[in-house]
Amino acid sequence: MKENSDLKTYSVQECTKCCNTLNKEGTSEDNKIKSLCESFITYALNLYNDSKINSLSRSKYITYLNYWLNMELRNEKKTVKNFMHFLDHHLKEWSDEHTVYNELKDKLFDMDNDLYEEMNILHNLYNNYNNLDDAIKGRKSCEGHSENCAKFFNKGIDTYNKTKTSKFYKELANFWIKYNKIKSKKNECKDNKILDLIQGNSLIKYVENITSEKATHTCKAIKGYNINVFPQRIHRYENILEKLTAHAQYKKLDDASVDDSICAKYCEIPNSLEENEKKVNLLLAKHSTNLKTLSNILTDKSSDDHCSYLLYWTYDKMLRIFNKSTDITQYHSIINKLNDAMIKINIELESDKSCPYLIGRNINEWEKEKDMHDYFKNHQKISECTTENNGNCNQYCDYLNYINDLYMNYINVCCTCYTNPTSDCIYMCPNYFKCKKDYYPPDLIYKLGCPNTNTNPTKSADEVFANLIIDSDVIRKTNMPYLGTFTKLLSDPFNAIMLQGIASIGFTPLRSLMHKKKRQKNINTNNSHVEPRKKLIYNTESSQKKANNKRIRVAYHSTN
Template sequence: MSNKRKEFTLTELAEKYTFFEESDLYKFYQEVDKTYKGVENNNFCNKVLLSGVEDPVIITFLKSILRGLYPLLNNENFPIVNNINSQDKHCIYLKYWLYDQLIINNFHGYDIKIIFDFLEKHKNACIKAKSPEKSCVFYNLTLEDIDDIKNLYAYSELFYETKIKNFREISKDKKYLNYFKRGFDLYRRSKIKCLSARSKEFCKEFNDYKSIYEDYKKQSAFLSCQEHFLDTLYNEDTSSSEEALLKVGTPKETVDSDFYELLKKDDLLEKSHLSKFYESLNEGYGTHNDSSCTSLSEYSLKEKTTICELLGHVENILEKWDKIYTPHQELSSNKACDYMNYWFYDRLSHVDATMCDIEIFYFLWHKYARAKHPPKKTCYNKEYSGLSKKQLRNKKTLFDFLEYYDYIKDELNKDKNENQSDYCKYIKGIFQLYKDMERKNISHSYSEELKLFHMKFVPNDELHFLEEKCPDMCLEFVFNKKLKTLCPFEEKSLSEEQKEKLKACEHLKSSSDRGHIDEKYEKFYNITNLTTYNIYKELNEEAKTDNSYSICERLIPFNDIHCGIYDLCIKVVRNLKKLSRMENKKRTDRCEFITHWVYDEIRKIPNIFSNNSYGTDAIREFFNAVYDILRKLDITNCFFNTININFDEQKEKKYLHDYFKNYNKIKNEIVCNNTECEKYCEYVTSINELYGKYINRCCYCFKFHGCKERYPDYFKCDDIYNPHNIFEKLKCNQIEKFRKGMVKVGKSNFADDHVLWLTDKYGKEEKTLLKLEKIDSSSTPEKICSEITCDPFYVAAIGAFGLMGFFLLFFILYKLTPLGSYFHNRGTRKKRNHFQKRYKTFLDDDVEFKHGNMKNRRMSLAYHQVRRPIE
């Protein structure tokens, strides 16, 4: 027997959760269990009925259960059993006890069949109940059926019947929560399965169980909301502590308390219709009428007083709806009704009522509004789908924020607002709430609020506005569905020890320790008014030092020797976050800049080019972090070379990349005097050397059809970008230093040079042959050649076509002339002649005599009587 099944016997469940001991099932179970373990009696049933069973273990078990069944079914004294509330569930409780015993005693399929056969055979004998209401039918179930039925009973009789406060205790252990949740799934599947398979024993058992709940409409209603509740418990973070529950009517703010205090600072609370309408509802709340509770009498509620009070307040508000709604004529009727629904979300989130209680409340609200008021002069409830108190609070919090957002935006637009930081922090919390609600919207509980949020921030530039006003808040990732959290990188404060390691490297004295800084680069390639300068300046801006990205913490141990490697990682995070929000050409361009910038910044890190392996480990760990960042941001089109990096070559590639990005600005916008032009001329002259070094490596060119760029991320092959064009445009040869001019770099070879050479050569030979045709053929026969006979292609083609023509001709002759019949009959004749020869030889060999003297020989004749057929 599976140990897993034994974990879910009633005894084990009650040991795990002691509150199950209060259930009727447990009380019944314990009472029957006493008789099962009692002293054996020798009554008539034990002696007669067990005569057909041979297995001693099964005989012992049957004797034990008969001690429990016989007195229970014959109205003998069971004070606890007879006093429990659910008298018509005795059979269910008895079966549950029996199924537990089968599992506890490790019975297998064949043993279980014997036991059920015994119960079926003698159901009208000693175990027959004296009264019909006490009768109990035992169906011949398999071990799997027993496990399923017992699971279903445990869900309905234990989980639901326990107090609502105990649900969360069960949810802390996913194993047990899944067990009870499976019970509901079994109920739902079995209702469908047993419509078409009623003859099966399992379905007979299930239908008996279901019929009991059909007699109790108020109890059967719980099944619809329990499923939602189980899903909520499963998805909810049970580690969070329970909030204190407030009673209905307790004075409190109409919006979230933190939001309420924030709005009060800038007097925004009264600007929205929302707050005013909430106040109107508070005034119209009134006291409830006890007569409203009469409609609850037919329902089973755990918090009847609370639901009665809420329902009474609904009636009060709807009776005064015209009075409440009239002062707010600028609101549409639908918007006013929305406000009322969200106001009740707040009330319901602060009462100790079950999901099923709330579901009945909404049902009666709808019923009352439909019966008492015309459709256009009332407010119906929103659809309720088993929402928890936390879900109700989330829905209202997000809705309230969206109603006030325009007023918050106005405050953020002001030049100086002391509360801007507080607004940004609250907005970040709301955006994280949106992400959580979107992720947990499995049953579409939040669909309406998510749609409103989407409409507010997607079709316009609201996100760009918030990014500008609230930088480094990760607000731009709110609609990235691949990220579970708003910020893909965890931020936390640095410890004192970490801050110590990240201090500036004051101990680095010599310039050699500072890393490799190219002074030529500083002079020629770092011109401040070029396009690339501003981009690299933005990429290299100092990052915050008070917070740490956990993804970069792995580099802190390297920072004391390789000063700046941690800061570079922080900058990479910031820059790649911005890259992830860019699209198309802008994204590609920024990726190229980031790639070249990273290699250039690594060159400047102290001791990074040391011969020991520690420097190599630092670079390896840095790029591991970079690729983790790319993966978290879902950037799949921006990569770094991390194997055998040649930093000198990467530096040259960066210079070339920057030149091509700066080309248009230099050519079209730079107007300079002699002093300024000298700086640009030095820049162009320096670039010309690199241009000549890389042009043939990077360009795959054809003489008449342009070039294919092998490395477009740092080199362009179009002749328009030749540095010599800039040299001439700036008139550098007029400057004394450059009077000798600058060598114009060209493409030294083309990919089709050889083909062009062969074509040219072949053309010349062709002309020579054409001239020979005018010479007398008798004088130069060896030099005259036909185009067909000299070209091997033509010779092969003519041969192939000739062979095909021969086969085609032969096929026609074979099919359409006597020649085909001749060849065909010839083979037949050969076969016939061969057969005749073989047959003659056989006859000659098979005869019993040959021609000769037969005087002295006997002749034997053998004959067989011919049987005439029966007519």
């Protein structure tokens, strides 16, 4: 990112107050964690408030931010879990810092040793590649930088022989291609020396052949799987929900056939997940097929509806496959695979057919979010029972009282309303919550003639929404312009890499979106109900530009 003089620089010094709740005479260890907190919050604020970064690009930065955080914490013999515990206790609730932290919270995790080693090698490869590129442009000595590239490339081959991670091997192949392109410029170096990398053409051919053959064979097998592979998960109001609008849309997604060519092109099918293998493979294949052909499956819905239905269909299938006793690393692995495929597919889709959200990691909230989402989709159908013969409206009463409890828990964090100069609400949870009085559950309960099971007096919709109102001037004045880049952090070469742009050009699976000429339509990536009352610039996007001269950056999820 180039510094823009029109944008406010947000530096690490301005973040000290949010991490400065420790005693002034804290231990050396406390001070190190506080310093890391300041850098982390500074990165996060700039990342989430830079209007030049769209939601898909942001996900690539987050991947690398998680690696950077793991690296810093490993140096202090701490874990990401420890650090998040620190932030939970030291960030002021409802502050901008707390808001951004909540957005990131379910995307950060402790990497296992193999994934960390792979990421570390890729970071060093591209760091030295950038140094080599600078040396060529400056007509300086290239040999030392090319020696480092060769050293880390050889280390990468050795690591692959240990981990057998197919995606990591492909990333090494991608690097080999890029390196050999720049190697042709060795005459521009002062010493005319750029070393060869080992494994050359045999590496590329092996990866292409093995990956293609394996993917095609596996995806053809998956095509024959029955939807009943997914375990049953009976909702307590299943007999009601199965007759309503949302269920019909989910059924269409269930019934859509797997396209083995889409599966082979976009999906990273795991080698084995023991008893869950068939279920996970079918989910990956169906999710990619459904996304690629979504407008043909849900033909009677808007593009936003398409995306939200696919999101909560996916959550439902994940909840069917896994349970609370499942190793959390399995969740992360499958979520990474789903998100990788989504990014690849969205890059190729037209803006009105793409779904640039990402699968979140806040698994404990998935079911409640889906229930809220489905209520808003089902509202019209339920309300029509009063005009139907033998409508049997009483069948909805228990369900609506359950929804009312959920609604009251979510509305304060999902809606911020204002009246100056006009009345409107900001949707903080746009995937699953609508901030309109028309959907107020007590009004529907009353319309259907249901008994009020709530012991507390029911407030009117006007009263509830009145409590959400703040002056629009407050929103405008408190929406701090944390935009642009910042000088002090860029003085550290490692930090500069992280901040200037992590996604590499053509570096799969998190490929730079700068090559994309058409604008991407944006959908909020957050899937957690814990949202701020302040409006932040989470989803502003700008036209994409070509990046022929952009630096190579690392962003990588390891999946076998």
